[in-house]
Amino acid sequence: MPLSIKLQRYMALAILASAINMLFSRDILSQEAATPDINVGSMSIPFAYEQNGSGVYNTIYNKLLEGYSGEVKTTFLPSNRLTRALVNRQMDCMYIATDRIVSKGEDGSAYRDLDFIGPVNTISVVAYLPKSSPDITDVDQLKGLKIASDVNLVDFLDQLGVEDDFHLQSQLQMIDMLVAGRVDALIGFDFDLDFLSKKRGVRDQLKKATIRLDSMGDGIACFDNPKTTEFRAHIRKRLQDITDSGWLDDTLKDYR
Numbered sequence: 001m002p003l004s005i006k007l008q009r010y011m012a013l014a015i016l017a018s019a020i021n022m023l024f025s026r027d028i029l030s031q032e033a034a035t036p037d038i039n040v041g042s043m044s045i046p047f048a049y050e051q052n053g054s055g056v057y058n059t060i061y062n063k064l065l066e067g068y069s070g071e072v073k074t075t076f077l078p079s080n081r082l083t084r085a086l087v088n089r090q091m092d093c094m095y096i097a098t099d100r101i102v103s104k105g106e107d108g109s110a111y112r113d114l115d116f117i118g119p120v121n122t123i124s125v126v127a128y129l130p131k132s133s134p135d136i137t138d139v140d141q142l143k144g145l146k147i148a149s150d151v152n153l154v155d156f157l158d159q160l161g162v163e164d165d166f167h168l169q170s171q172l173q174m175i176d177m178l179v180a181g182r183v184d185a186l187i188g189f190d191f192d193l194d195f196l197s198k199k200r201g202v203r204d205q206l207k208k209a210t211i212r213l214d215s216m217g218d219g220i221a222c223f224d225n226p227k228t229t230e231f232r233a234h235i236r237k238r239l240q241d242i243t244d245s246g247w248l249d250d251t252l253k254d255y256r
Contacts, residue, residue, distance in 0.1 A: 035070035038231045040220075041082045041091035042074055045192055046172055047199055048255075049096060051076045056255055057218075060120050060248070061095060064220070064238045068231065079151050079169055086110055093222035093231070098123075101221050115228075117235050118219015121252055125153060125213040126190045128178060128197070128206050133185075136209040142185065148174045150188040156214065157187065171196050179205055187213070195255055 044050045049057030085091045087110045104111040149164040174186045197203045222228040242248045
């Protein structure tokens with residue numbers, strides 16, 4: 001075979017190998033540069049935040065996600081299952097989460113690796129009573145009452161020395177129990193109970209006690225790792241933007 005033909009073949013093979021290498025490298029770089037997909041775990045708040053819902057927390061969540069180029073998959077779970085998913089790191093983030101979640105559990109627990117972004121709203125732990133009941137201004141006045149509480153407040157109430165008779169996933173069920181006289185008081189988050197008692201049409205039958213047991217911020221908590229870095233930065237920037245513009249306050253004005 002003439003040398004020139006061999007040389008042409010070698011050159012052709014070299015060019016083909018170089019092209020394949022460039023395509024392969026470009027594909028690798030493209031994969032590395034891709035915006036990570038994020039899995040977010042959530043619990044529903046009737047009317048305010050539900051799967052495929054149009055509540056105020058849905059509106060805020062959608063606004064925070066605007067412009068993020070990766071896929072965000074949101075899964076709604078009951079409280080215990082969401083807790084297990086977080087502990088087993090099956091979720092990247094949680095919405096709605098309170099700012100206290102990052103200090104939950106012992107050193108070395110999964111919760112310690114969460115980065116809280118917020119608040120999108122500030123909420124308080126309150127007691128609701130029948131309209132005719134005496135006001136409650138001190139924790140000791142709760143002791144001995146028959147109480148229904150939000151399931152997420154069990155550990156908190158234990159720390160206060162307050163025993164509840166029912167701890168429930170459903171805030172609507174809590175409200176119905178109080179209206180029906182099955183409990184003397186209910187303890188939960190004011191955002192949920194103020195909003196839902198109005199929706200239920202029973203605000204005139206109930207009253208909020210003077211005592212405020214705690215206050216905290218609602219927001220998003222994500223595991224602090226390279227996968228979530230871009231997402232966390234995006235959410236922080238979006239939260240700053242909607243706060244500075246007044247959009248967030250305007251959106252929440254009817255719920256405060």
